[in-house]
Amino acid sequence: MRRRSLIVICCLAVLAALPGLAQAEKLKVAFALIGTVNDQGWNHAHAVGIEALKKKFGDQIEVSYTENVGAADAERVFRQYAQDGYKMIFGTTFEHMDPMLQVAKDFPDVAFEHCSGYKTAPNMGTYMARIEQGEYLVGYMAGLMGYSNVGTVSTNPIPEPIRGINGFTHGLLRGLKESGAKFNPDAVNTVVWLKSWRDPIGETTMSEALVQRGCTLIRQMADTPDASLAACAKNVPAIGYGADASAFGAKCVLVSTIWNWGEFYTRLVKAKLEGSWKPEELYWGFEKDAIQLSAFNEKVPAPVREKVTAELDLMKKGTDNSFLGPMVDQDGKVMIPEGKRATVQELYTMRWLLKGVSGKLPE
The missing domain is CATH 3.40.50.2300 (Response regulator)
Known part of the structure; x- marks a missing residue:
């Protein structure tokens, strides 16, 4: 009996050592x-x-x-x-x-x-x-609500935040036109630069300064909700960025844009597990659920929500108007002609600000 048990144990050990029969690494x-x-x-x-x-x-x-x-x-x-x-x-x-x-x-x-x-x-x-898709939508929402003096606490002057600013301003201008509000088309979005991804003290100080200058809506772009929290403390509404700022105490936030990195991670790791992974240049938006919007604040009127949601549905189906021309820079130069859309290369290398932005790119 002992000999038989020993044989079984040895056989199991041999089987476990064979390729494909051991527990997958x-x-x-x-x-x-x-x-x-x-x-x-x-x-x-x-x-x-x-x-x-x-x-x-x-x-x-x-x-x-x-x-x-x-x-x-x-x-x-x-x-x-x-x-x-x-x-x-x-x-x-x-x-x-x-x-x-x-x-x-x-x-x-x-x-x-x-x-x-x-x-x-x-x-x-x-x-x-494609966070700029979300930026365009929340800008469109702000414009439909008549916010013509927005203050943005931006981060570093590289293409990612720049196209976010431009996308937001493009949507803001569209919304303002549709709302019938009176506004100065040269200065609807005042941008200040943190020159950092995360600086809670700087974010708070800049947000407060923008409110003091008369901005009636604060656009948060840094990695903490502090710009939004500072706006709330001054009884000024805000828009969150990257995560749902209202979940971190910024109850004045009308809506937030949200990164959904899990869509990338699950799909890429799945490909690696299946042996089909290859290097690609992935640039996903709402059509892949890589970007989301938080729930709207109750202060956002129902008709505004409906218009923004309709535009969001278009993006999910592949129609992206976030950089649909005409778009001109601060000097009046046509950067994206009428009826054309910015290419991926143009978005990835963007170094200009849209007319309607008040403030210059830092050196």
Whole structure:
């Protein structure tokens, strides 16, 4: 009996060692975050996406992340993950692009994905959500409600925030025209620059200053809800960015644009698990549920909600009017002709501000 038991145990051990019969090895997936998961904005949205990924695939994957990974430390973090056996690595901010590209060259069997960048490699793809679609919609909403003196607390003067500002202003101008309100078409959106992704004190100070200058609506663009919270404290409505600002106490927020990174993470990891992953340049919007709007504040009139929702439905079906011309810059130069739409390349390299924006791009 003992001999028979020993034979069974040995057979099981041999079977477990055979390819395909042992328990499948987990796919190790890693993320580098520019800030902390509790920033209530950009990194919080990525953390929500990571949780969606874990919920989707459970025991099939092993997930790790590192917070506060700036450009100077990114190469070390990516390299360490690759050396530790992680086969899919995500860099979640523009500053991670060049460090990731460098590491990708040394680990050709690892899949790298970079958020918001434009450089690729045989084993490195890019992904970005069309947040400007959401910006256009909330701008359209603001215009329909007659807000002709908006103040925007912007972040860094690179193409992503710039196209957000332009998309918002384009929607704002359309909404104002449809509302019949009187306004100065040269100055409907005053923009100030934080020159940072996250600076709660600066966000608060700039928001308060814009209110003091007479702005009747504050547009938050940084990675915390502090610009919106400051507006609420002054009894001025706001629009949230990146996550639902009302969930973090900004009850005056009329609506928020929301990053939905989980759509990218679940689809990309699924492809890796199935062996079909390849480097691509993904740029998804409402049609892929990569961007969302929060629930509207009760102060947004029903007819306004209906118009914004109708435009949102068009975007979900593939008709994107967020950068439909004519669009002219602050000097009056036609940047997007009438009837034309901005190309992906034009959006990714945007370095001009739309007429209607008050304030200049920093050097």
